Amino acid sequence: MKFYGALILFTTLSAACGLRCYTCTAADPRSCIDTKSCPVIFNRCFSLRVDGYNMVTKGCQSSIACVGAVTCCEGDLCNSAMPTGPSVFLLLVSSAILVVFL
Template sequence: MQLYGALVLFMTLSTACALRCYTCTATDPKSCTDTKSCPVIFNRCFSLRIDGYDLVTKGCQTSIACIGAIACCEGNLCNRAVPAGSSAILLLVSSAIIALVLSG
């Protein structure tokens, strides 16, 4: 039962925290390592490649502005340059724990 309580607390705290996005303007998307907590009005992370100047810019955005060349995504640090396998593994493990707790 303590595991269930800790899991509920963890999920509540992670939901209450602000969205975090990578933020930068750079020529190499892999060099974008700075992160920031987005203000409450922003609910998406974005990436935008500026053709002709070989630049990419990343940051926080609202879902309404996610049109055209602006690539938006939902979730903390989802606008990274290289997909991280560890986040997918963490999601699978946490889902399995929730399923075990709820079934038992």
């Protein structure tokens, strides 16, 4: 039972601690697996593909800098190559586990 309580606590804290984005500079966007908690001043995740160099850069960004070739999105880990579910879904699942096992 303590394990489930700890799981729910960590899931809730991770959702409450701010935006998380994938961060990398790589040739293949699917190779971006590192994540980072963004500082408070950044409210978007971004992806930037540099044409001619076959490179992509991902990280945290402010909404005012989301212009031109910079593609921005809102939500945790939204700048991945593959779609990910929102953290609200994780909170609902952890709450369901709590109800079932307690």
